[in-house]
Structures are given as structure tokens and as C-alpha cells.
Amino acid sequence: MExxxxxxxxxxxxxxxxxxxxxxxxxxxxxxxPLEEPIIKRVIHTSADFDYLENLVFSPGAAELxxxxxxxxxxxxxxxxxxxxGINKKAVEKFGGRVVCFMADEDVxxxxxxxxxxxxxxxxxxxxxxxxxxxxxxxxxxxxxxALYEMIAEGTLRPALIIGVPVGFVNVVEAKELIxxxxxxxxxxxxxxxxSNVAAAICNAILYQCGGRE
Amino acid sequence: MExxxxxxxxxxxxxxxxxxxxxxxxxxxxxxxPLEEPIIKRVIHTSADFDYLENLVFSPGAAELxxxxxxxxxxxxxxxxxxxxGINKKAVEKFGGRVVCFMADEDVxxxxxxxxxxxxxxxxxxxxxxxxxxxxxxxxxxxxxxALYEMIAEGTLRPALIIGVPVGFVNVVEAKELIxxxxxxxxxxxxxxxxSNVAAAICNAILYQCGGRE
Numbered sequence: 001m002e003x004x005x006x007x008x009x010x011x012x013x014x015x016x017x018x019x020x021x022x023x024x025x026x027x028x029x030x031x032x033x034p035l036e037e038p039i040i041k042r043v044i045h046t047s048a049d050f051d052y053l054e055n056l057v058f059s060p061g062a063a064e065l066x067x068x069x070x071x072x073x074x075x076x077x078x079x080x081x082x083x084x085x086g087i088n089k090k091a092v093e094k095f096g097g098r099v100v101c102f103m104a105d106e107d108v109x110x111x112x113x114x115x116x117x118x119x120x121x122x123x124x125x126x127x128x129x130x131x132x133x134x135x136x137x138x139x140x141x142x143x144x145x146x147a148l149y150e151m152i153a154e155g156t157l158r159p160a161l162i163i164g165v166p167v168g169f170v171n172v173v174e175a176k177e178l179i180x181x182x183x184x185x186x187x188x189x190x191x192x193x194x195x196s197n198v199a200a201a202i203c204n205a206i207l208y209q210c211g212g213r214e
Numbered sequence: 215m216e217x218x219x220x221x222x223x224x225x226x227x228x229x230x231x232x233x234x235x236x237x238x239x240x241x242x243x244x245x246x247x248p249l250e251e252p253i254i255k256r257v258i259h260t261s262a263d264f265d266y267l268e269n270l271v272f273s274p275g276a277a278e279l280x281x282x283x284x285x286x287x288x289x290x291x292x293x294x295x296x297x298x299x300g301i302n303k304k305a306v307e308k309f310g311g312r313v314v315c316f317m318a319d320e321d322v323x324x325x326x327x328x329x330x331x332x333x334x335x336x337x338x339x340x341x342x343x344x345x346x347x348x349x350x351x352x353x354x355x356x357x358x359x360x361a362l363y364e365m366i367a368e369g370t371l372r373p374a375l376i377i378g379v380p381v382g383f384v385n386v387v388e389a390k391e392l393i394x395x396x397x398x399x400x401x402x403x404x405x406x407x408x409x410s411n412v413a414a415a416i417c418n419a420i421l422y423q424c425g426g427r428e
Contacts, residue, residue: 047407048407082296169262191262196296
């Protein structure tokens, strides 16, 4: 076994740039909306899964509306600590925003138990009280999307954007389709795929397009 | 728009069970090692990506050796806060273990700068000083795997297990192949795919096989 490793000598800052070049090459001539393109590419970058070229769907103007919300200091609400951990907090704070996840809160646990629902659904109800624009980034729980749908249908919630990318095999496909029936701007990964990493990647792509990383 | 949502009525505890049943059905007759099977299925559960049925490779006995390390209270070292966030800490603590990620530590930042290397590589060097068995769960940085390889080749590190599942397009494939040349037990996602979510899922699968969730 040799002691020294012969990986390509690429500076850390260059790795992301080169990765995006490779993704662009492999995508080839597919025409993408210029505001959606960096989001789709960052999701492929985070997953190495080109299925997202097909799966990721945007309501009309969603990418632009998302950017408007970010620069107004929107709060980003996640349904997992993992998604929260993956979002670039410095970039969020640059615009006066913050990232919150109420899943582990004691009051959320108690109200989920009292209502016979999931903590994910209860955490969405808690998040509905947030002042100002809010982006809901859901990478895990279809019940969180169902709770959002119900509050939107009741007229008690008007989020700036829903990122609907739970992953899984039970109720996931259906919950995403529900969100696509609302009149709320959305970015949804149709089908089973998604995850907390995908939710975080979409948030970061939007933040970086707004200049959050400069 | 109707107010009430008609998702399948599945209790939260049942969702995971049913998801695994669906995964088993779709895998069909593929023969899996009984100790590797729950790990492969949990990775598919976390990604909805059946490619892992092919991609996920185990050194001989890796799953069993991983379980032995866990019940001895192994420290789990991650290369992202996101992977750390995804690991079931209660399960780790049940065996007297802990999860650490040194990426954001000030001394790691300083030593990376001094050595002209990445924080990921520097954080692995810091982790080499951990007492007792250690499991390295790498979902992001190929440079972390390269640093582990070098320390193993030099004889300064003998981890109990390396989970080598970075995702990406630059140096990722090569870094995983390097780990597979060592004599250290490994679980590797060959190719470009992987991620912090995959690293966390593998850790949780091993923990749950040891009874960490009961």
C-alpha cells in the first residue's frame, strides 16, 4: 500500500466549480429556465442523481418569487434538524432571515399527542404563527405537506414558497401532488425521491442566486 | 380546493414498516447477506434510489464488525454536521458511544490553513486521537477519505469501520476506491452517489440492528 494519495490536485474552491461544469456537460443541450437551472444543478450536485432533471418541477415564477422572499429576510422552516444543518446559515443571516425547525420542541410533541397527529404536522402549525415571509422546506414528512395544504385551504397560511421534496414510499407521491394543487409558489420533486439534503440544496441554491455567498 | 386531505391513514410507526415492505417487494428475489440487508434497505429508504442495491459494497464481515464496534461504544466521526444531525443520538448513547464532527472547530480551521489542506482532512487528523473504537462516516468529502487512507498507510490509524459514501463529481470515485484497497472494514457506495443522508442511514441501520432503538 502506498502512503501517498494521487487524487487530482484541485483546490477546495475549485471542486464545486468543476463539479458544476461536469454536470453541465452531462446535461448537454437540455434547455432550462435560467433561474431554475442553478437550483436543478445544485440538487444534482448534492445527489449525483440526474433524475432530478426530470423530477424537479416549479410553479410559474417560483424561482423568482423565492428570491424575492429571501432578500426580504424570509424565515426558512424545515421539518428536520438535518435539513436545517445543511442550509448555509451565514447566507440566510446576510438577508436578516433565520432557519427554524420545531420538530424537537416540547410543545410540538405535546400538541401532536393531543391532536393524534405527527410531530411534523404539529410543527407546521406552530410555524404558521411566524411573522413575515416564510419558506417551508420539507424534505422528510408527507404529513408536514398535508398540514400545510390544510392550512392553505382553510385560508390560515400563505407561505412565500413551499419546497416539497420528502423522500419515501408511503403517502409521499400523493402529498407532493396535493401541494401542486394549491396556488402557492412551489418547487416539488415529483415521485418518491427527495430528502433533507435535497431540501437544503434548493434553499442554498436560492440563497446563492441572491448573492448570499459573496 | 377541498379542505381535508385524503392520504392513506397510516400511523407514524407503521409508515417505516410499510416502506420497508414496499422496498422488499420491489427488490424481489435478489439474495442479500442477512446482516447487510437492513443496511442496504435503509439506504434505499432514505433515498428512494434502488441503485444502492448495486452500488453499496461491503468488505468481508464489515456489517458484523460494525455491530461489534457499536456495542463496545464506538465513537462515530462524521465529516458534516448534516450527517451528525441525521444519526440517532439516543441509540448511540445507549451503547455508551457518541457522535462527533470537528469540521467547524477553530483548531481544525487553523491546521487546515497551516497545512494547505481541507478542513475535512484536518478534522480526520484530529479524530485520529480518539480513544477506543471509532467508526468514520464520510458522506461528503473525498479529501477526508484520502486523509484516512494516508494515516492507515502510515500505520497511525486503525478505525473499526469506514463508511465511505461521499457524493460528487471530482475525486469522489477515486477516493472510495482507495478505501477499498485498505485492510480496514468498509462500507462504500461505489460511484458518484452517496451523501450525508446515506452516511447517517448506514449508521442508524447498524445501531438498530444492535437493538439501539428498542
